[in-house]
Amino acid sequence: xxxxxxxxxxxxxxxxxxxxxxxxxxxxxxxxxxxxxxxxxxxxxxxxxxxxxxxxxxxxxxxxxxxxxxxxxxxxxxxxxxxxxxxxxxxxxxxxxxxxxxxxxxxxxxxxxxxxxxxxxxxxxxxxxxxxxxxxxxxxxxxxxxxxxxxxxxxxxxxxxxxxxxxxxxxxxxxxxxxxxxxxxxxxxxxxxxxxxxxxxxxxxxxxxxxxxxxxxxxxxxxxxxxxxxxxxxxxxxxxxxxxxxxxxxxxxxxxxxxxxxxxxxxxxxxxxxxxxxxxxxxxxxxx
Numbered sequence: 001x002x003x004x005x006x007x008x009x010x011x012x013x014x015x016x017x018x019x020x021x022x023x024x025x026x027x028x029x030x031x032x033x034x035x036x037x038x039x040x041x042x043x044x045x046x047x048x049x050x051x052x053x054x055x056x057x058x059x060x061x062x063x064x065x066x067x068x069x070x071x072x073x074x075x076x077x078x079x080x081x082x083x084x085x086x087x088x089x090x091x092x093x094x095x096x097x098x099x100x101x102x103x104x105x106x107x108x109x110x111x112x113x114x115x116x117x118x119x120x121x122x123x124x125x126x127x128x129x130x131x132x133x134x135x136x137x138x139x140x141x142x143x144x145x146x147x148x149x150x151x152x153x154x155x156x157x158x159x160x161x162x163x164x165x166x167x168x169x170x171x172x173x174x175x176x177x178x179x180x181x182x183x184x185x186x187x188x189x190x191x192x193x194x195x196x197x198x199x200x201x202x203x204x205x206x207x208x209x210x211x212x213x214x215x216x217x218x219x220x221x222x223x224x225x226x227x228x229x230x231x232x233x234x235x236x237x238x239x240x241x242x243x244x245x246x247x248x249x250x251x252x253x254x255x256x257x258x259x260x261x262x263x264x265x266x267x268x269x270x271x272x273x274x275x276x277x278x279x280x281x282x283x284x285x286x287x288x
Contacts, residue, residue, distance in 0.1 A: 006059045007043070009117050010090045014110035018121040019148040019233055020140075023130035025193045026162040027154035030247040033125045035226055041235040043116035044123050046091065047072035050112055054128040055104045055270065057136030061128060069099050090115070106143065121233065130199045131192060141206040148233055149207045153196060153275070155217035155288035156268040160190040161256055168254060181260035191267070197274035214281065214286035 021029055036042040051065045073095040080087045087095075098112055113122035130151060132140070140147070154162075164184060168174065175181045203210055211232045217225050222243045231239055256264075275284050 001005045007040075007117060007120075008088075008090050008094060008115035010093070010115065012114040012116060012118075014107065014114045015116065015122060016110055016144055016145065017113055017124045020121045020129060020144070021123065021125040021127075021149065021150045021152070023127035023193070023199075024152060024154055024159060024196075025127040026159050027127075027152040028167065028218045029125055029127050029152060031218055032150070032152065032225075032229070034244065035222075035240045036123065036229070036242070036248050038240055039230075039235060040117075041120055043113070043120040043121055044125060044232070045112055046076055046095070049128075050109070050124045051075050051126055051128060052104060052109045052112075053132060053136055053140055054126065057132050057139070058128070069103070073099055073134075079239045121235070127193070130203070131195070132202075134202060137202050137206050147207070149203060149210035150229065150232070151200065151203065151210060151212050152215055153200075153212060153283075153287055154194075155284075156196070156260065156271040156275075157265045158288050159194045159215075160185075160264055160268065161261065163190055163193060164256060165254060174254060175257075178257050178259055181257040182263065184256070185264050185267075194268070194271060196263070196271055196277075200278065214262055216286045216288045220286075228262045 021032060023029060030048075033044055033048050037044050047068075049068070050060070051068055054061045055065050076091070076095065077087055094115055098108070100110065113124075115124040129136075129140075141185075164187075167189075175184055200212070211228065213225060213228065226240060226243070227237075272284065275287070
């Protein structure tokens, strides 16, 4: 399988991305990036998530975005070292150029996509973009008026549980009692990323032709997902490797207490009602 951003044009000129995948977190964006990263007509930066517009419009993200750009280049170098392959000079030069000096301005953003081959559409996969405020989505609509937007929707409860398990694994924590679990589901971050009722209309108002896909279809019929994505992006058909494999599957065996999951479902009921009303019950059934 090709790696993201491995085909690079060192003489490429700064350019805007032609498409964004805006989320949702824990809804299959990494799988889609791995698939499209193989396609010769798509180019994705080697660190996948650019985190530009949320850096501009969500101040609380700025601190950890700095960490993202300190860590990701080294992760790329470490992956090459683990495989016994030197980092290509063009890739090393690129990593240094986009992580040094002044960052997070429009010209820098366009430089991120400069190495994309001329035949390829640059694409930004940043799930955090789905949570942008109105002014952030307005900014994108003005800056990237022709961009194609893809939004993957996962069942709100399943998505929140997956995020919770991921966060606990990262933080090396293990809630023991029901009270512990009830405290965990009070964390507003679990609800923010899955607030489809706020975010989806906001994006569709600016990008009415955006492609909205249900997460569950990836497991049941991944080829139909890629057919829809190819048609939407205007790229040719491609035979994808490892199309049925999960990416970043959660290996944490820890499962939330059933009563906490039930409470989470009760709190997510308005999101479920919104999805059913906005996208239809058939779509909702395909979100898991």
